[in-house]
Amino acid sequence: MSVQQQSPRAVWATRVIGLSALVGTVFTVWLGLWITPPDRTQGDLVRLVYIHPGVAWVALYVAFGLTFVASMLYLWPRTRSFFWDRLAASSVEVGVVFMVCTVVSGSIWGKPTWGVWWAWDARLTSTALLLVLSLGYLAIRRVPAEPAVRAKRCAFAALFVAVDVPIVHFSVVWWKTLHQGATVLNANLSPTIHGSMAWTLLLGFVSLTLVYVWMLLVRYRIAVLEDQLGSGELDVALAERRAEGTTPGPAPRPLAGADQTVEEVTA
Amino acid sequence: MWRDSLLMAGKDLRIEARSRVALSQVAPFGVIALVLFAFALGPDQGPMAAGAPGLFWVAVLFSTVLAIQRSVSVESGDSARDGLRLSGLDPAGVFLGKTVAVAAQLVVLEVILGVGVVLLYGAHIVDYWLIVGSCLLGTVGLAASGTLYGVLSAGIRVRETLLPFLLLPVVAPVLLAGTRTWQAGLTGGTPADGLPWLRLLAVFDAVYVALGVVVYGPIQESA
Numbered sequence: 207m208s209v210q211q212q213s214p215r216a217v218w219a220t221r222v223i224g225l226s227a228l229v230g231t232v233f234t235v236w237l238g239l240w241i242t243p244p245d246r247t248q249g250d251l252v253r254l255v256y257i258h259p260g261v262a263w264v265a266l267y268v269a270f271g272l273t274f275v276a277s278m279l280y281l282w283p284r285t286r287s288f289f290w291d292r293l294a295a296s297s298v299e300v301g302v303v304f305m306v307c308t309v310v311s312g313s314i315w316g317k318p319t320w321g322v323w324w325a326w327d328a329r330l331t332s333t334a335l336l337l338v339l340s341l342g343y344l345a346i347r348r349v350p351a352e353p354a355v356r357a358k359r360c361a362f363a364a365l366f367v368a369v370d371v372p373i374v375h376f377s378v379v380w381w382k383t384l385h386q387g388a389t390v391l392n393a394n395l396s397p398t399i400h401g402s403m404a405w406t407l408l409l410g411f412v413s414l415t416l417v418y419v420w421m422l423l424v425r426y427r428i429a430v431l432e433d434q435l436g437s438g439e440l441d442v443a444l445a446e447r448r449a450e451g452t453t454p455g456p457a458p459r460p461l462a463g464a465d466q467t468v469e470e471v472t473a
Numbered sequence: 474m475w476r477d478s479l480l481m482a483g484k485d486l487r488i489e490a491r492s493r494v495a496l497s498q499v500a501p502f503g504v505i506a507l508v509l510f511a512f513a514l515g516p517d518q519g520p521m522a523a524g525a526p527g528l529f530w531v532a533v534l535f536s537t538v539l540a541i542q543r544s545v546s547v548e549s550g551d552s553a554r555d556g557l558r559l560s561g562l563d564p565a566g567v568f569l570g571k572t573v574a575v576a577a578q579l580v581v582l583e584v585i586l587g588v589g590v591v592l593l594y595g596a597h598i599v600d601y602w603l604i605v606g607s608c609l610l611g612t613v614g615l616a617a618s619g620t621l622y623g624v625l626s627a628g629i630r631v632r633e634t635l636l637p638f639l640l641l642p643v644v645a646p647v648l649l650a651g652t653r654t655w656q657a658g659l660t661g662g663t664p665a666d667g668l669p670w671l672r673l674l675a676v677f678d679a680v681y682v683a684l685g686v687v688v689y690g691p692i693q694e695s696a
Contacts, residue, residue, distance in 0.1 A: 281691075338642040345638060349629050358695040362625055362688060363639070366618075369684060370643050373677055377646035380669065381653070 212427060220427075224420040230413030234260075237406040254315045256406050260414035261307040266333065268418060269301025270340075270371075277364035280357055288433070291357035294364055296425035298343050300418055305337040332371075332378040339367045339374075353433065474566040481562065481570020486577060488547055495578045499539045500585050506532040507589045521594035526655030529590045530648050533615070536582050537575075537644070538637045541619035544575050545627050545636075554627060557693075564690030568620060572685065576616035583608045596659050603658035603667045610674035611651040617681035618643055624692050650674045 238256035245252035276294035279285040312330045313323050324330070343363045351359065489495050510528045514520045521528075548554045557567065587604070590596050598604055622640045626632045650670040657667030 335642050335645055342639040342642065345635060346625075349631065349635070351629075355695050358691070359625060362692055365688070366621065366625075366643065366684070369680055370646075373646045373673070373680065374642075377649045377673055380673070381649050 216423075220420065220423045223416055223423065227413060227416035227420045230409060230416055234406060234410045234413050237402065237409065242402045242406050248319075251315065251318055252403075254311055255403075256410040257414070258308065258311040258315060259407065260410040261304045261311060262333070263411055264414050264418045265301050265304035265308045266336065268415060269297050269304060269422075270336070270368075272297045272422075273301065273343075273364050274368040277361040277368075280361045281365070288353065288357060291353075291360065292426055292429040292433070293422075295344075295347055295360060296422050296429055298340050298347075298364070300421045300425055302337065302340050302344065303421070304414075304418065305333060305340065308333055309337060328375075328379040328381065331381075332375045335374050335378070336367075336371060339370065343367060353436075474563045474569070477562040477566025478569035478573065481567050482573040482577070483570075485544065485547060485571060485574035489543075489574070489578060494543055495540060495582070499536050499543070499578070500582050502539060503532045503536040503582055503586050504589055506535055507586060507593055511593055518595040522596050522660075525590045525594040525596040526652045526659060527648075528594070529586055529655060530611070530651040532586055533579065533583060533611070533651075534641060534644060534648055536586075537579060537615045537619055538640060540575050540578050540582075541623045541640065542633065542636060544571055544620065545623040545632065549627065554693075564693050565686040567693070568624075568685040568689035569682075571623075572613070572616045572620045572682070575620060576612045579612045579616060580608070583612065598658060599660055600658040600667070603654055603671070606671055607651050607654035607658070607667065607674060610671060610678055611647050614647050614674060614677040614681060615644055617678065617685050621681065621685050621689065621692075624689060646673060646677055650677070 234256055238253050242253070242256075244250050273294045276290040276297065280287070280290040280294065309330060312327075312333070316325050316327065316330070317323050320327075343360060346363050347356070347360055349356070349359075507528065510524070510532070511521055514524060548557060587608070591598065619640055622636060622643065626636050626639065629635060650673045653670045654667040654674070657663055657665075657670075
């Protein structure tokens with residue numbers, strides 16, 4: 207069973223992106239923890255802002271957006287390819303990691319700010335619901351099926367989730383909201399923070415997006431290898447069955463100890 | 474499409490009328506859920522009446538899962554799903570028919586649970602139109618989304634555990650909107666507060682009915 211090797215250019219690109227993500231993340235942590243000043247009202251708690259919006263951006267917009275687009279491209283007959291299916295599944299899996307980070311970091315920020323770990327804030331709640339919906343997608347993904355059936359099933363599941371997300375979001379926002387208004391992407395598109403804090407926040411967004419891209423590339427490669435392994439195992443099993451039919455089988459082996467007497471065995 | 478949907482709804486409802494699974498198992502399950510909620514809240518009727526809207530809709534949601542499981546399992550034996558595919562019925566009609574059949578069962582269930590909430594929890598209905606409107610709109614949304622997820626999970630061995638996991642988070646807006654509308658329609662609520670939530674339910678219905686009409690066929694083919 208041969209495993210298709212990754213092209214040297216793809217290996218090089220993955221390494222460069224991984225290294226850039228690592229350097230960017232280290233710089234974000236350094237700037238966020240040591241260089242930038244504490245906030246006038248939030249104090250050191252503001253340092254979480256360099257991570258939390260970045261992971262939320264990746265989880266809610268980049269990862270899920272890519273999953274939706276890739277799923278639609280798989281469902282569209284002209285662009286149907288397992289590339290889109292693997293890309294969608296890989297993006298969901300990486301997105302789930304970022305969603306967990308979003309919910310956990312939001313909860314950590316909420317404890318000193320609101321006084322409770324979970325305040326049923328609208329955005330945290332809708333993110334948690336999207337996390338559960340994404341876990342549902344992954345549960346469907348794990349159900350054994352023909353690759354084409356599984357891909358179509360997952361693409362439809364992604365479509366249903368995408369349709370549900372705006373309704374979930376609005377219903378939860380109407381239900382209750384405590385969350386701080388958008389700091390960077392507000393209605394006027396004018397950031398309400400400045401200086402080193404704004405640059406560190408921007409670096410956090412870029413670094414975390416690079417981390418996502420690197421994880422996506424690695425997860426996609428694993429998905430390709432998994433598919434090759436699955437089809438390879440089937441080829442091996444088929445070849446073995448064919449060989450059984452064309453060549454005389456080996457003579458049946460005598461049972462161990464069959465030629466021994468009872469006395470020899472018990473001795 | 475409309476004729477096929479009537480045929481399908483008639484078929485599913487005839488099966489239910491003869492087997493009486495919905496009436497003898499799903500409805501009692503909903504009532505048991507109401508009784509268990511009361512046990513959890515204590516014998517004082519104050520918390521029960523305050524929580525009645527949410528408890529009603531949670532009981533409806535759980536019962537919906539059972540109703541959808543039943544609707545899917547009707548087609549799972551004796552290659553009935555293949556028969557349905559080969560029957561030449563319009564898939565959109567099949568979707569609408571199954572949705573109507575599930576919705577009809579849920580409406581009966583909601584009447585039973587509504588009476589249960591009034592009798593057991595001491596809830597007092599002020600605005601009947603809000604209560605009826607939220608039940609009808611919520612039922613269509615639950616039935617449409619449930620039928621879609623039902624066909625998506627058809628043919629999967631772990632369907633019984635997978636379907637609730639997939640469906641319940643999706644119908645969370647129905648729970649929120651239904652609960653808020655009921656709060657507005659019961660004693661102490663303001664009827665005007667319920668109208669935006671009715672609109673949300675209508676949007677949920679429109680989205681899932683339209684989606685089902687378009688994608689039910691391809692999903693049925695790949696199931």
